[in-house]
Amino acid sequence: MDTRISVDLESYKYPDGTVALAEMRLEIRRGEFTGILGSNGSGKTTLLKVMDGLIKGYKGEVLLDGENVLKLHPRDIYRKVGLVFQNPDDQLFATTVFEDAAFGPRNMGCGEAEVKTRVEAALASVDMAEFAGKGIHNLSYGQKKRVCIAGLLAMGHEILLLDEPTAGLDPMGEYRMMELLTRLNRDQGVTIVMATHSVDLVPIFLHQLHILSRGRLIRGGAPEEVFTAPEELANVKLRLPHIAELIYQLKHEEGFSFSRLPLTIGEARREMVEAMQRSRSGN
Numbered sequence: 209m210d211t212r213i214s215v216d217l218e219s220y221k222y223p224d225g226t227v228a229l230a231e232m233r234l235e236i237r238r239g240e241f242t243g244i245l246g247s248n249g250s251g252k253t254t255l256l257k258v259m260d261g262l263i264k265g266y267k268g269e270v271l272l273d274g275e276n277v278l279k280l281h282p283r284d285i286y287r288k289v290g291l292v293f294q295n296p297d298d299q300l301f302a303t304t305v306f307e308d309a310a311f312g313p314r315n316m317g318c319g320e321a322e323v324k325t326r327v328e329a330a331l332a333s334v335d336m337a338e339f340a341g342k343g344i345h346n347l348s349y350g351q352k353k354r355v356c357i358a359g360l361l362a363m364g365h366e367i368l369l370l371d372e373p374t375a376g377l378d379p380m381g382e383y384r385m386m387e388l389l390t391r392l393n394r395d396q397g398v399t400i401v402m403a404t405h406s407v408d409l410v411p412i413f414l415h416q417l418h419i420l421s422r423g424r425l426i427r428g429g430a431p432e433e434v435f436t437a438p439e440e441l442a443n444v445k446l447r448l449p450h451i452a453e454l455i456y457q458l459k460h461e462e463g464f465s466f467s468r469l470p471l472t473i474g475e476a477r478r479e480m481v482e483a484m485q486r487s488r489s490g491n
């Protein structure tokens with residue numbers, strides 16, 4: 209997999225002197241589904257804005273497909289990368305769903321036939337085709353989030369940066385949003401980076417995880433490499449996924465023998481069945 213975004217920052221300070229990012233080094237590779245996990249104020253939104261070229265004035269370098277983001281024309285960034293804000297009301301502004309999703313392609317100079325094709329395909333990708341004529345103000349919060357994503361897909365973005373896409377959604381809405389992002393990633397090859405607090409959803413869906421605390425990268429890797437011990441996560445105001453916490457307690461407090469820390473219900477079930485079999489056979 210080749211690198212699409214490379215972040216190598218010594219530091220970024222907001223104008224009021226707040227150091228929001230420090231010694232931040234990470235890579236986003238083509239086709240990966242990556243999570244940026246951290247507690248409130250850890251620097252997730254700032255990092256996404258740095259990747260999208262919205263924040264400048266940092267010490268260090270951010271590369272998009274090998275080119276310095278600060279030297280690229282905004283048009284060349286937005287052709288490839290799209291940022292979905294946490295609150296859809298900060299992003300949507302047209303009166304209808306179709307018109308909102310059409311804004312980007314029209315702005316890129318696409319003719320009306322091309323705009324229609326792109327918008328219809330993008331709305332279908334996010335399961336919102338039947339809402340094309342509906343007023344934005346009549347949509348639910350979760351539907352608005354989908355329209356935000358459709359607007360970026362209609363522009364043909366290959367990389368989506370999403371700021372807490374599951375925030376404010378009900379449990380089924382969270383799950384459906386993660387399934388939608390998984391589909392875009394797996395079936396359409398969209399590289400996805402999402403900021404989140406949602407430790408329970410992350411291991412089920414994501415390939416890579418970067419944990420931030422106070423603007424610094426604490427650890428990174430596949431979810432099973434990152435979620436290993438509750439103490440380390442508690443230090444950065446996070447926790448293990450519930451299922452991993454249960455297995456961790458059974459192992460460390462009740463003496464059950466598990467070969468590894470499972471992160472999903474399916475993995476936990478397998479581990480428990482194996483542990484029971486070992487216990488019955490006396491091993």
Ligand SMILES: Nc1ncnc2c1ncn2[C@@H]1O[C@H](COP(=O)(O)OP(=O)(O)OP(=O)(O)O)[C@@H](O)[C@H]1O
Nearest residue numbers: 222224226228246247248249250251252253254255
């Ligand atoms: N415009 C700004 N001016 C000054 N400080 C800011 C600004 N925006 C963010 N900060 C500060 O930078 C730090 C990182 O903020 P950021 O919004 O990136 O965190 P976050 O991890 O996205 O938080 P949350 O999970 O609460 O959305 C915080 O200390 C915040 O107060």
